[in-house]
Amino acid sequence: MAVEVFILEVDELPLNKRLKTLQDLSTSLEAVYGQAKEGTNSEEILKKFYDWKCDKREEFTCVRSETEVSLQRLVAWFQNTVKAFDLSVEESQTSEDTISSLDEILEKSESSVCKELEISLIEQGDADKEIILNTYSQVLQKIRSEERLIATVQSKYKDSIEFKKQIIECLNKSPSVDHLLSIKKTLKNLKARLRWKLVEKNNLEESDDHDGSEIEKIKQEITQLRDRVFQEIYREQEEYEKLNSLVQKWFPELPLLYPEIGLLKYMNSGGLLTMSLERDLLDAEPMKELSSKRPLVCSEVNGKIILLKGYSVDVDTEARVIQRAAAYHRAWRKAKEESGLLPLIFLFLCKSDPMAYLMVPYYPRANLSAVQASVPLTSEEALKVMKGVAQGLHTLHKADIIHGSLHQNNVFALNREQGIVGDFDFTKSVSQRASVNMAVGDLSLISPELKMGKPASPSSDLYAYGCLLLWLSVQNQKFETNEDGIPKVDQFNLDYNVKSLLYSLIYCRSSMTAEQVSNAECFLVPKGKSTPNSEKDTEYNQYKEKRRIKDGELG
Template identity: 45%
Template sequence: MLSLTSTFPSHFNDSVALVLVTHVVDAITFWAQNVTGDKATESMDAILSEKCPTATRLTGKPSPQRFYAACYSEDRCWYRCKVQQQLNDKFLVSYVDYGNTEVVGRSDLVELPDDLQSAALAKKYKFWGFHLSSEQDSPHFSQGKSFLQNLIYGKKLRINKKSVCFDGTILVQVFQGNFDIGQEVLKFKFAKLNLPENRESTFPAKALHMQAGLWPFMGQQGDGDIPSSLGCMPKLRPVSSNHKPQVLMEQSAGTTVNVPEAEGKLMKENQPCDATHAEMAVQHLCSQASEYMLTEAKSELQRMREEVDEKTKEIKKLEEQKRAIQKHADDLEHQLKEARLELQEVSEVCPKKDKSVEVHLDSTVGERFCRLVEKVEAVKKNRESNLCSTPGDLLLEYITIVVNNQILKPFTSEKLEMAWEDYTQALKKLRECQNKGEIQDLVNSRNQFRRALLTAIDDFLREVDNLPIGERLESLQDVYSKLTAVRGSVLTENIEDQSFEYFCNWKTQKHQNSRNMRQATDQALCALSDWAANVSKFFCLKEKTGVSLEVIAEGVDELLQQAESTVYEELNIKLREQDGQDMKIMSNAFHKVVEHIQKEQQLLCGIREKCEINKKFKQGMVQWQNSTPKINELLYIKKRIKSLRSQLRWKMVEAGCLEEADDLDLPEILKKKEEIAKTRKSLFEEIDNEREEYEKLCDLARGSFPELVPLYPEADINSYLSSEGLLMKSLDRDIFDAEPMKELSGRRPLVYTEFQGQKVVLKGYSVNEESEVRMLEQAVQYHRVQSQKPSIVLPLLSLFFGKSDPLAYIMLPYISNGSLMAVQRISPLAPSETGRVMRGALLGLQSLHAACITHASLNPSNVFVLNREQGIIGDYDFTKTPEQRALDSGMVAGSICLVAPELRRGQPPTPASDMYAIGGIMLWLSAPDFSGVVENDGQAPEILGLQLVGYQTPDPPFKANGVHWEIIST
């Protein structure tokens, strides 16, 4: 494609063409198609859409000279391209018929035959004599590109070809009607003239240069070549009613056009509106620039105003602080003056008070005696009330009950634990044994340890029977109830081990202090009583007494003061008992006794539980003390099943022969069918007996007899164990009287039948060795979740593999018209019913996610409704991985795609993608006729009748990051 200007004819500079713009690179560069190539473009698209899905995928290294076809990421259509760069299995391609580029994977790239290697339909054009005025990373560069994008993208233009650059870029002058596009670009300074003195120069001023990096030429294409950018459009299709593919060579992209006629046509098309439209676009861009500058000025002005406001606020704050300090100083000065005046007044009053004290001395002595009498009366009442128990006394009593009467761990418990450890180790060795010759020795060793264990159990049970565990538990519970009633709820705290010792010492000290205080009070009051008796004798004039005046007058004040002091101390000692330190000691003791109670309760409950476990083990081992379980009963049942299966097949052959005979014997046919039904019923009963026998043997193998698995390989106990009872090898497709479900068998064969009196559905899956293992693993995982919570996911009744075909069958309960799709088609759910149904579906999905299972196949046909009240999650294709299930074609609800955006980008399924599918189903339930597209940055349509309440708000569109929603009917 490289050429020099000199290689073109002289009349090239004056050649005129009409083109349709398909891609804008920057402010002066764009890609366009010849307007005469519309039919060629349509023909090329039709041929590519027909051939590319089945074409050969690209293998090896691509040729830079050949055209290939790539699946465009935005519309998933096929377009011709050239490979520009390769890194591993990623290719940077350029769409030759449109001009844009993107990175695609190897799986999206196919080979094209030679008949599709014709010339590209789009060419690259650049304004003649212009070069960019800013760097690519600057905002001005992006504004220039957007300006040209709005001005010419998708429009027909008239170009005057001037020259061609070395890389094939055509230098042109561009007109829309009489409107010069280049002059508008220059007017807004998005470009500059290259050589103002010589507009006829054929070479650009800035030399082409290579760029470093993974895709070195992406900078030349601009950010518009990135698929997510504004300029990256897959194609620009002209409106046409005829889209039937035609032979490409009939409409060559190189067809010439009569320039005067085409120019006249373009002038006719653009004359009414293009000039006006261009002027409006220019005015709009001018207004945008003015608004931008005005906005910047307003922002700067606002910032300066905010700074001024902040400074003003600081000044006001300092002024307020200054006023507050000044006010505080004035207050202090005023208080000082008042204190001086008060001191002066007190100094004047004191002499007067001294005189009044002398005058009223006689009345003061009387008042002191009256107060003393009142306090002595209060002491008497306190001593009478203290005869009852205090909280400290009650706590001490409870501590005594808990500590002194506790039951310790039985002495035989340690011996029992050692016996259990030896027995467990013997079982472990037996399970890990791979040599069948060593099994018998290990079994004998196990039996020996088991006998020792049974002896230890007997000793333990005898000792426990002599312990009053029940009475002790009742006593502890009674004490605990009384303590919590007094102290309230118990909080977990770090309590010291010496709390009881501290409490007892504190309680003893309190009792001693109380006794000492009472003795001191009694002594003081007795001394005062003796003084009063001497006074009485002294003032008795009838009798002569030996009491002298000195005895009466000496020490009266001290006796009275001592009596008042001791009585006052005794009255206040009760209040001082409840200070912070005392309360802490009592609280610690309370928590410690509660801790003792809880520990002993746990010990006693553990002893009881251990007794029950050992009693149960002893009862189970009575019949196996000197023997090992056998599989004779299982083998007999298997033999019986084999015989009944043969009888059933033979009777079915006989019935078939009678039905195909020329002379139909209807009574004989009916009789034979009754025999078939009876034989089938007996066979199903024996299969159920086989399952019960397997469950017994598996319980024994998981427990005390692991040798059953290696000793009896013919019983295949390990398969039943590994599948957790799901795999039933005795079942086969031909033993069922099944009817095909043709309306539901579009994806895989489904048949309807009965099994043990229950209506069931058999779903068939084609399997090989790899998918058989995967199916069994995934089915067991699903079955384990269903077994734990049977009412929230569709149960798996059994799984079996066909003996005469490479099919695996899943047995499920039959739900007539139970799928959400069928219910909505027959009788749509009301809003309140929808809330209940979707709540059940979410609970099932939450259980699967809790077990690390991603469903990846949620759609209205796989959510079932029970009695229009409960929704349950259906099973999925166990032969496929979650990645394969997620991209299944059935992941739609109406016209809503249930495949999360991240899955379409190649990311693996996660619980969030399941939540996306649930959101799509809820949208479909609320708006069944919704046919729009929810874009990544679009707004979610309003969902009527439902309210979504989540632990966090999900990001649109309908995306949940590990959040399970609760559906509430409004």
């Protein structure tokens, strides 16, 4: 009600008209008087100006009155003179009557007019100027103060309109979890039917006289039930997102009012965690060739192949996995396809075993290791792919996430032109991920500072990136490294802009960021039209000179 009263009051005020008047007034005053004084703020200034103005007006009025009297006497003299020459007037006037006081009248008139002109035209003195300037400054401050007040009122008016709109929307909303509970109930029934069909299929397959057509029919029913389960899970996620929006805008108490729906877990995971998905519902095929570190299974969901990564977790590890996966997922959600990251589809926990499963898209033989082992990328394809990888690192670094384990097996070249960065082991901290000694061929991907025991950083991610770019650029050529394990780039005949970027990534890495890498010349300038970069060239020449001196000292 208070907001409505305020809105009605402001609607009746001519604020825009008043603001226009003030702006015109201040513009005209500034044009005449120029720069105003700062810090003059006293009501005494206006009183002093008023007294000064009254004195000046009184003085001018007195002078003007004297001038009027003198001019009236002069006019009367002229009228008398005219009568003296008027033959129709019977009463004659002597010359003494007409000229006796002329000199005195003229002298008085001249004196009065000159005095009035002097008061009107004479330049004001310093004291007068000071009074006027102080008054002008005070008036300008009051104009500015009123303009700010009007701006404040208009801002509050705008906020009040929005508040009224929102509060009406809020009052008209009745947050209900009934739809979500209904979806959960449907899911529970579907999962029970699916489990029963799976048991039925297994029993038929194990029987000696099983009917092939009956088994095929059950398999089709299982596929349909599994698809319906995932449809309901997606509907459940949509409902969670709606409730999450209500929590953010209107009802922060909602998760506490309905703890049974698990809304808080959904919010803490960035929308990644689902409590409705279970491992035994999927027709999963073990990926033995990829399961060296953790159990991996492959399955099909809604016609798309997905990969399930299993992580052994305890109470503490489970919370950290959810937290790290949620941070990665939030970074991906901000840009999605433009993020340069492998998307995470779902994260769920196993009820029967201490396992957490992460569902991601499956890109068979799309990682750099597999691609280079079969049909290596061309130079143009490699640059396209690595530009996307740089964007992926930029997305992570912008979210304060350090990958820590960038290597050829978790960088993917989709369709040989789109590069994306794969996820990392969410059970490990960044220091644990960075401690794994990854290499591509004979080239170590561990940066010199990591070898010295320093913590992982965006720079160490970019060093691994630079080594991968070098590996893609030189194909099967042999690497030469110095005693620190840093590869020598000069031995290879590479495009100038590619070589310049490699210098920055491998040698002069102090200020290079992933965003700068994604905007590097080699990704922008067509091949064959590269432009020398004297600054990068100078940096590398300085580096080579330092190495030469160091090598001489060691010799």
